Amino acid sequence: MSAATDGPAGGPTTAAARNRLWGRLNTAVATYDEPLATPTMVVDLDAFDANAADLARRAGGTPIRVASKSLRVPALISRALAAPGFQGVLGFTLAEALWLVEQGISDDVVVAYPTVDRAALERLVSSPHAASRVTLMVDSVEHLDMIDSVRSSLAVPVRVAIDVDAGLQVAGRHLGPKRSPLLAPSSVIALARTIVARDGFRLVGVMTYEGQVAGLADEVPGQRARSFAVRRVKALSVGQLQQRRAEIAAGLRELTELEFWNAGGSGSLETSSADPTVTEVTAGSGLLVPGLFDHYRAFAPRPSAYFAVPVTRRPAAGMVTVHGGGLSASGAAGADRLPVPWAPAGLALTPLEGAGEVQTPLTGEATDRLRIGDLVWFRHAKSGELFEHTPTCYLVEGERIVEAAPTYRGHGLAF
Template identity: 70%
Template sequence: MAGSTTIERNRLWARLNTAVAAQETPFSSPLVVVDLDAFDANAKDLVRRAAGKPVRVASKSVRVPDLLRRVLARDGFEGVLAFTLREALWLEEQGVSDDLVVAYPTVDRGALATLVASPRAAAHVTLMVDDVAQLDVVDSVRSSTAVPVRIAIDVDAGLRIGSQHVGPKRSPLYDASGVLELARTITSRPGFRLVGVMTYEGQVAGLQDVVPTARARSMIVRGLKTASVAQLARRRREVADVLAEITELEFWNAGGSGSVESSGGDPVVTEIAAGSGLLVPTLFDHYRSFAPRPAAFYGLPVTRRPSPDVATVHGGGLVASGPAGPDRLPTPWAPAGLQVTTLEGAGEVQTPLVGHTAALLQIGDLVWFRHAKAGELMEHTNAAHLLAGDALVGTATTYRGHGLAF
């Protein structure tokens, strides 16, 4: 992985500290910094990997409107994959994008009422469904079907081996017949337009497959990925064939940062979703398919030295969602050579650090961490400070900084 050697991490430590020291304004903790050089390099690489198919940026993995604007201004990126309808409506209102697909079904009646009352928003936002009941919720908030609602169908993209299912537990729709039945309902129901399909193969896009400390497991993961790609290509073709009999789709969304090549290589797929590959959290460090550059960091000050070989920083407990385990903990990254302790881990108000570097840290020094996930870091700060070269060049307000909690 780029930027992972001890020398590179220590150079990053010096670079970040120098940039922060040059600023006169006091910083809050955690001090979140996005390295624009790495961010832009990762964006360029995602476009390269997509090989001509547009990349729809997954906002859940960014959560900073100015960074969304930055990446959408690049050739190769088109539209936003939002994680809630309220978020999509806000991004549309702010002019961040006029092409927003909500990745998850919604039963938020207030947000749905806003959508159906606005012809402009309804023309720019696509809802995700996998059940007729979700259409019923839309109809429950409107008195007229004059404003059509754009709909995409979420089709399960997991791998099935006998009775076993490997992959995210998302849509109940698996076979082409079930998808066709729902599609016919949508196309015949007043006030709805079927415009797209989504197949998110999380077992391919979201699993590291060359983890140095888990070689046997990585080999199994690579085998599952190969089987998933082959099985899903066949199922996508079957679904596409039956849908072509009743409608012409605008898009077929698939993949994620970890599966850009395999998803884009399927001729059925018209666009790739990606977001984590821009900021690169630690859960995306070990992929065979790409070598990203970490772009998001947060700095915490050393506030005490309980012993000569321990340095304690203020705060730090920014633990990622998902199955609880060591891989969900933040990683002390720069300087290199630090670890959290097994007894305290990453704490809400303090995090003791050990390792050969700990003895060299002084009170007031900054230790820079990486989060295990991308966008979740931005829920802990009002603004991300932007680093270009060796200097901080501005700030970008997060959703939280805008007073939003999606």
């Protein structure tokens, strides 16, 4: 059975669909002719491709830059780039960007965060080829100084983009990711003026990531009041940010011509792409749909990434213990950062032990059907972080593993 039959209309998160998934993934693992890594991590390519198509639909023709942080498997980055509507990579370190260029995976990589990696900067400024394909993020003159400190000449111009704070300002408070110090349009224009006047640099882009829109679930079961408040924040943010972007863009047009204006994420493609200032949007988590992306009004979840660990014990009636499982996500500690036991349906973590490093007890009605050695499939709470825990990601089509794809770790890389 193909995952394509379990699309949004068919209820990909229903118990029946999760149990079908359990059988399908177990079959794929059982029929693979080589030993598998533990925990066993897979990506369902049927769901991955369907998610890519849905992201492109939601972007409405605006090019989507692939967020490599949310994938961390080169084969998946390449697969996304080959999908209609996708163009370029948003990387998370300069060393990663250089590697992606060197490997021919992308010739257009924007590094999403400022870098102080002197070794990587030295490689960049000594390579006209790499410098023409990688864009660095800056939000202060100190970032320019850092780049200049590693070069002996200005022969190789460095492409830079300005990271602008895209948070919501309301009642004297800031709501949104704590990223750039550049909030007021005047401060953005002042830095742009410095970049344009400074030898050895080319100002080519702007990024405004509205994390309070893109990264917050807004239709969470049992949290009606909070979900309403999140939707209100999103609506206010969209209107305020569109006005601020337009003001900044008008000032920048007097200084230079930009190549791109990047915005948004998987949870905000519609509103980000609708802003006339924005020329490209970013998505990554929406390709794998981790646990934190289940409760959005904007799209129906179609999970594609899973990890499996075997049942090793039956300590009591109505309980099994699996080996490992404690792959928690980054961010503020809480239950939503824990992995979700997904297939078969009808399993839950215990409140006392949660997800453990070496073993995880599970309760629920599905424990009655599990035997020693059976696999339980989990979903990670966040995208990409899962693959820091394995050298290999197995790519599945239908009931068959079609590729054992090295992750960054599998390539011996830790970005």
